[in-house]
Amino acid sequence: MKKICYVSQSFYPYTGGVSDYLLDLGKKLIKEGYEVHEVTLSTPETLRYEVVDGIHVHRFYRGGSQDTISEYGIFKENILKVCHGTKVRPDVLSRREKFGYRKYLKLNEEALKEIKQLNDEEHFDIIHVHDFQFLPLGGMLRDENITCPIVYTWHVPFLKTLPDEWKDFFIEYMNDYDYCIFSTEEYVEAAVDAGLDRDKIVCIMPFVDSARFNYGDDKAFRQKFRLDWAGDQAIIQHPQTRNDALSWVYYVLYGQKPAETPFMEGPPILFCVSRMDPRKGHATLIGAVPYVLEEFPYAKTVFVGNGSMTGKIISSKTRGGYVERLKELVRQKNLSRNVIFTGHVDDEDLRNGFAASFVVIQPSIMEGFGLTVTEAMMFGKPVIGSRVGGIKYQIVDGETGYLFDPGNYKQLASKLLELLENPEKAKEMGRKGKERAMKEFDVTRGVKDHLKLYARL
DSSP: OOEEEEEOSOOTTSOSHHHHHHHHHHHHHHHTTOEEEEEEEOOTTSOSEEEETTEEEEEEOTTOOHHHHHHHHHHHHHHHHHHTTOOOOTTTTTTGGGGTHHHHHHHHHHHHHHHHHHHHHHOOSEEEEESGGGTTHHHHHHHTTOOSOEEEEOOSOOOTTSOHHHHHHHHHHHTTSSEEEESSHHHHHHHHHHTOOGGGEEEOOOOBOGGGSSOOOHHHHHHHTTOSGGGOHHHHTOHHHHHHHHHHHHHHHHSSOOSSOOOOSOOOEEEEEOOSOGGGOHHHHHHHHHHHHHHOTTOEEEEEOOOOTHHHHOOOTTTTTHHHHHHHHHHHTTOTTTEEEEESOOHHHHHHHHHHOSEEEEOOSSOSOOHHHHHHHHTTOOEEEESSTTHHHHOOBTTTEEEEOTTOHHHHHHHHHHHHHOHHHHHHHHHHHHHHHHHHSBHHHHHHHHHHHHHHO
């Protein structure tokens, strides 16, 4: 039996793009005859070792120094910023020791200890490191004379516009790996342009397990978060608005307006599922909502998500209070009746939310890939996303949804209104999107791509 070791900062029970990616991939590889191990950071809420869906999960650095974790977070946040097009101080790399670089390496050294001990026991056939948090591990593993193939996947944007000194920093570490995986051809070309050997680069677009994203109980979601008509007294108490809203819902469901409006489940839901992070562009969607409400005063915008695992291990000044600022923006715009923040939801509620949604929005300012887009498409929902990163590779503009310029809330509002005013078009876009997602972004394709690479090794 072949044994593979994955390494990532986050894993189940913490949700997110990389966590879900590895969970879906790991479960499928087990069915292909692999034994799968995952090495990841621990938090006070997690076990040191457990088996999750057949994956052996090993967590390290339990109870580590908060100073180490915090300083690691400073350097990590600078990497995130520069990769997402946000300016950082020009001396971060030249004076890296002042910006947490030593602690960034320290955490990699702790991961190295865990992997080395496990490898002595398990004798892995492949070690596969994920994302920038553990980028230095390739060279560290080689220095320890670990001879199995070592693969690396870069999950955030890698653009030609990156500052040259940062490109050099990343590529120097990437050269220590046998192969490096990027999620789009745009990132591949940028890496080659930066000096990474094309022969050691593979493009594998991310994926989700369609079996997890094709069913849900829309009524249960509406009732839980009071998104049915009973939860909106303003509509119930205003007959004309109520009749217009109910007629619209009936039209969406049956393609025709009734002679007498029946009582339907609830208003249209504009659904946004994303980590609560300024880079995700939540404020852009909030800016679009007033324009939507002028025509559809009963529409609801629902934000699902909380912080990443980073919030559990790092006290981050850059992200602290972000949700509170968004809620204050909603209050200032007098949108509290129409904008709902659910926080984190479990998998069942997430599926139910997708099922209940009319359209899904991914308004990121910058995005590595954006798997929420794929998840929505699996549910047959039209998606409106910003024209960045992998989003523009998933959405076929005008066919499976719409693209808009990042930060342009008026443009986003016009796309939302186009779908709300033409629900049959929205349903057709959702149908085409599902066909595309099943063909291009299902885990079956992703597993084949990985197996092809592993066979090469």
